[in-house]
Amino acid sequence: MPPPPFGLLMPPCSASARPARHWIAVASAEHARLGRDHRPAGFMQVCHGRGAPLRRLAAGDCVAYYAPSERFGARDRLQAFVSVGTVAASAPYQADMGGGFVPWRRDVQYAEACEVPIAGLVDQLDFTRDRRGWGYKLRFGLFEIGADDMRRIAAAMQAHLPIADAA
Secondary structure (H helix, E strand, O other): OOOOOOOOOOOOOOHHHOOOOEEEEEOOHHHHHHHHHOOOOEEEOOHHHOOHHHHHOOOOOEEEEEEEEOOOOOOOEEEEEEEEEEEOOOOOEEOOOOOOOOOEEEEEEEOOOOOEEHHHOOOOOHHHOOOOOOOHHHHHOEEEEOHHHHHHHHHHOOOOOOOOOOO
16 A cells, blocks of 8 residues: 555644643642542542543643642631642543542642742742732632743742743
């Protein structure tokens, strides 16, 4: 069989075809730590288990978890970054947590990191420039940030992550 005419072959698409992006995910510290400490692989869940937000992420993307509170639904203010890592190559999947709750998850390779309050970073992060309304974006549950913000967060958490600039 002869080879196809020139121009009809295209290189295969891969997750690494786009530059890595950087994300903030929001959950209670209790929930973020469950994902971080899960074995054999860490995972993330966002937006009460919805799958669509997780499909925006790709392998190699960096994600930092911000926790407004210690426990879900509690009014115990924490306002800290509690985990940071790199999205794994696996696709989003569902996990049965019992009681009919089957949320979507995405595997994450979490870095060793210290939990840090956001208060010390508010003046340094681009996404918190508006001092009066800096928490507004956090209501979305998952949003993209710049590489410089991710570097600042990872450095404050004493985490070593491969953070590349987006093209």
